Amino acid sequence: MLCIRGIVLPEREERVFLIDGGVLRAGGPPGGLSGRDVEMVVDGGWLLPGLVDVHTHPGTTDPRVPFDEGMLRRQLTEHRDAGVLAVRTPGTARRMPGWVTDDPELPRVTSAGRWLATPGRFIPGFGRDVSEAELVRAAVEEATASSGWCKVIGDWAADEPALPLPLLTSVVEAVHAAGGKVAVHCQTAEGTRNAVLAGADSLEHGMHLDPALLDRMAARGTAFVPTLSVFAAGMDRMRAREPGVRRDLWLAGWDGMLDNVRAAHEAGVTVLAGTDSFPCGTVAGEMEWLVRAGLPAHAALGAASWTARAWLGLPGLVDGAPADLVAYATDPTEDPAVLNHPSRIVLRGRVVR
Ligand SMILES: [Zn+2]
Structure with missing residues (x-):
């Protein structure tokens, strides 16, 4: 019988669990922790219900290369081996194949179907290209065919019009009526404002977010996924470009990102x-960016773990929860670098390492 003991985050409380058929059972074994049939797979240290990356696109790294199921498996495995036990894929080139949810070796995947791109927005042929007239129906289809989410490209080039607000509002209303949720790619002032006003469930990137909209987001439960790592990685390349409206708008947007992230949290x-971004399994680096933006370490770690899990409908480390956990020797809120060195990873009750 496998047994776990450690200080559980976010509660900061020592708990003992047995693993019973992939499920956590609170309390130790009846004969005590030294019983003959008890294998202590974690005995001390700090426990998280796994890390979470809510914006990752495993299976395709380059629009010129077709979606590859072998790459999908490898990249999901990279996540898992870094302690990322749940991911959300806001748009992929193909819908997730059924084996992804059935494979006990892979993290739990919440998918949003294929990227939904209207003419002039996004890379042609990479996602699902639809006319504006077809978008509402297609969004309901993608949400229904995946894990309840769809992903709409709400804007693209910095100097081109965003998806019109009335259309995006119709998408959100139709998908909500079907019981689904809408993630919106938005990177321009107009696109980001439209995503908030349309009542999207999540802003993906959310560049040029007007702080005046934050109270509305908080009231409606609109999440903000700022993907700071990928912007930071592209910053030098963007600065090196010839000045021009697209480059200058991008840089102006990046300049406001960290302040906006802190203000949003507050x-x-x-x-x-x-x-x-790639390689997969780097969400600990995104947590560090959230700290750099001004989030308290506890909140930043929650954004990459328990808060994200709750948002995806997954429980933390409580009795009856799935036995998904990652153990660390020391408190990762004291030193986020410890996230790169999990001492134990357990997924669906199976010891991964
Ligand atoms: Zn993306």
Whole structure:
């Protein structure tokens, strides 16, 4: 019988669990922790219900290369081996194949189907290209065919019009009526404002977010996934470009990002960690960016773990929860670098390492 003992985050409380058929059972074994049939797979240290990356696109790294199921498996395994036990894929080139949810070796995947791109927005042929007239129906289809989410490209080029607000509002209303949720790619002032006003469930990137909209986001429960890692990685390349309207708008947007992330958290908006970048399994780096933006370490770690799990409908480390956990020798809120060195990873009750 496998047994776990450690200080559980976010509660900061020592707990003992047995693993019973992939499920956590609170309390130790009847004969005590030294019983003959008890294997202590974690005995001390700090326990998280796994890390979470809510913005990752495993399966395709380059629009010119077709979606590859082998790559999908490898990249999901990279997440798992870094202690990322749940991911959300806001748009992929193909819908997730069924084996992804059935494979006990892989993290739990919440998918949003294929990227929904209207003409002039996004890379042609990479996602699902639809006319504006077809968008509402297609969004309901993608949400229904995946894990309840769909992903709409709400804007693209910095100097081109965003998806019109009335259309995006119709998408959100139709998908909500079907019981689904809408993630919106938004990187321009107009696109980001439209995503908030349309009542999207999550802003993906959310560049040029007007702080005046934060109270509205908090009241409606609109999450903010700022993907700081991928912007930071592209900053030098963007600065090196010839000045021009697209480059200058991008740089102006990046300049406001960290302040906006901190202000969003302070306004009560759910800020979540998503990497949008490769290699997979680097969400600990996104957590560090959230700290750099001004989130308290506890909140930043929650954004990459328990807060994101709750947002995806997954429980933390409590009796009856799935036995998904990662153990660390020391408190990762004291030193986020410890996230790169998990001492134990357990997924669906199985010891991964
Ligand atoms: Zn993305």
